[in-house]
Amino acid sequence: MASLIIIVAMFVLLWILLIRPQRTRQQKQQQMLSSIDVGDEILTVGGLYGIVQEIDEEEDLVVEIAEGIQVRIARRAVGTVVKPDEDEDDEVVGDADAVEDELVTVPEGDASLEATQKRMS
Incomplete structure (x- = not known):
């Protein structure tokens, strides 16, 4: 027992x-x-990123992996749907003006590592 x-x-x-x-x-x-729907950004199990352009009659996905290059993949080959990072986009836009103010044009002769270290100290 x-x-x-x-x-x-x-x-x-x-x-x-x-x-x-x-x-x-x-x-x-x-x-x-x-x-998964048209317009979603996906990552395949093979490591390719792409945007779903259409879903065909066999439930396969037509994915654009580069501008003008589309491939047909099986739905089961999708590893994940990539979510857009809206927070990072906002930060970049907000900091763009500040970055432009901080840019410095350095003469070609002063572009060496030693000259940069002197300017930074």
Whole structure:
């Protein structure tokens, strides 16, 4: 009887630690794949970034990986949907004026490492 309890306890532990988290990951992946739409930026499992241009009748994606270059990929080859970082865009726009004020034109003769270190100190 004790060995049966140990076997059942091991199965429950295995289910909690391995099977349940794997199912959760699979469900999230399926949900992400089904939510892909035209205009989304994606990253494939092969490491290519691209923007979804259209979804064809076979549910494959036509993705633009460079200007004028489109490839057809299987939906299951998508690793993730890349979310735009709106916060970083705002910071760059806000700091652009400050950066322009700080730019310094250095004569070619003073562009050496030693001359730069002297100017910085």
